[in-house]
Amino acid sequence: MARTETDRCPGVLAVHQAADGGLARVRLPGGWLSAEQLDVLRVAAAELGDGRLELTSRANVQIRGLKADGPRELSDRLFAAGLLPSIAHERVRNILASPLSGLDEQSRYDVLPVAAELDRALCGRPGLAELPGRFLFALDDGRGDLADVRADVTVRALDDRSAVLTLGNRGVRMPWAEVPELMLAAAEAFLSIRDQEWRIAEVPDGEQQILERLALHADEELDPTTTRVTAGVHGKALVVTVPLGGLTQAQAAALAGATGGVRVTPWRSVVVAATATGLEGVGLVTTPDSVWEGVTACAGKPGCAKALADVRADAARLMPTFARDGRRVHWAGCGRRCGKPAGGFVDVVAVGDGYLVDGERV
Ligand code: SF4
Known part of the structure; x- marks a missing residue:
């Protein structure tokens, strides 16, 4: 299916003009934010936007209501905070990782360091800045929580030695050491076969064409069942539901005060240390039985x-x-x-x- 529209996926520099002002989307590979970075975003939302931080279905953060001079000031602050490591690649750093990876017993492998390595390598390749803003990488730690996010290139852990890389429903087993390079090679192969398409699934026989270009034979099948991650304590982590995915100033400040930073999930929630306290008092949800779950x-x-x-x-x-x-x-x-x-x-x-x-x- 050839696209006729322009890719207008927003970023920090390519701000979308919404009815309530500029909308900037900040990519967070692996969903990771240090406490200091979360506070930079909180203050920026208060001083440059409408005060809220929106969590997206790709584990990114959006600031709305930016005035005309807001995007320039915002990009300066994000660059200083390490949240804008590549101007050219800012809209293509779309990397999901299982938010509880390495924190509970269901995690077969800690994929967060792989997400960081993939992000660095992605930003180091000028040609990959041409990826559409909707192209998505996913790193599943083996539990199947990212089974239904429909990423273009998905890797799921089998154990701490090997993983399966899938394009669509075709899978190839490989050692972890080869994973970042092959994920990027698949993205480069997509750029070489696409016309105007934004996703691999939109290219006729796209998955097969990419596998052939990479000389890979896909013979692995993965369980398509999705594991839901609900609010509450999971091993060393606490999953916190954010009602309707909109963090208020008080909620963002409370999360920034929790030890060790946060991981934003694709489900309008965040992961903090299980020892975090004082979150319910600002309207955040820490139990799975809330009306706001899902x-x-x-x-x-x-x-x-x-x-x-x-x-x-x-x-x-x-x-x-x-x-x-x-x-x-x-x-x-x-x-x-x-x-x-x-x-x-x-x-x-x-x-x-x-x-x-x-x-x-x-
Ligand atoms: S679904 Fe909502 S955000 Fe999207 S165009 Fe319609 S009203 Fe706007």
């Missing part, structure tokens, strides 16, 4: 010009009584359903005079 929403009004409703306000009002049968829920201000989770979910879409829930008017 609930996401797009920007809606007033942030998006296309929105037919203030979905975040409506979700905040209606979620406590919402029937969902244990499923995830996504609230969208129009049919584009931005930010919808991978896999199954209750589909709530604004239609102007109400909502459709799974296609039924309510």
Whole structure:
């Protein structure tokens, strides 16, 4: 499928002009933020944006409501904080890693250092700055929590010696030492076969073409089941749900005060040390039975010009009584359903005079 639109995926330098001002997206390879970096983002959101930090479905952070001179000042602050290591590559550092990697018993291998190595190598190759902003790498520590994120190039740990690299559903076993180089080689092969496509799956026979260029024979199958990671203590870590993925100033300050930094997850939550305290008092959720578990929403009004409703306000009002049968829920201000989770979910879409829930008017 050839694309006809321009890739407008936002970054820090390529800011998207939303209805409520500039929107900057800060890539966080592996979701990792030191406490100092989180505080830099918090202060920047307060001084340059609308005060909130939005968590995205790719474990990135967004700042909204930037004024005209905001992006320049923001990029200076992020560069100084080590959050903008390559100007050319800033929109292509899309690397997910299992957020609990190395922290609990389900982790077969700590993939966070691999994510950092992959990021450094990616930024060291000028040609890969041409990747589309939607191209995604994923490093799964073996538990299957990233099985449904539909990354372009996925690696899942088998043990501490080897992993399986998959393009689509085709897998190749390899030692960890070869993983970063082969992930980047797959991305380079994608650039050599694409026309206007943004993702490998959009290129006819894209996966097979890349495997042939890399002289790889895919004969491994992976369990497609996704393991859900819910709020609560997991080994040495505490998973903290952020209601609707929007961190307030008080919440960001409380997380920055937790020891050892945070890992942002693709599920609008963050991972901190299990010893962290004082988070519930600022509205963060540390248990799996909350109404906010698995609930996401797009920007809606007033942030998006296309929105037919203030979905975040409506979700905040209606979620406590919402029937969902244990499923995830996504609230969208129009049919584009931005930010919808991978896999199954209750589909709530604004239609102007109400909502459709799974296609039924309510
Ligand atoms: S789903 Fe529609 S209303 Fe929501 S952010 Fe996307 S375009 Fe805007």
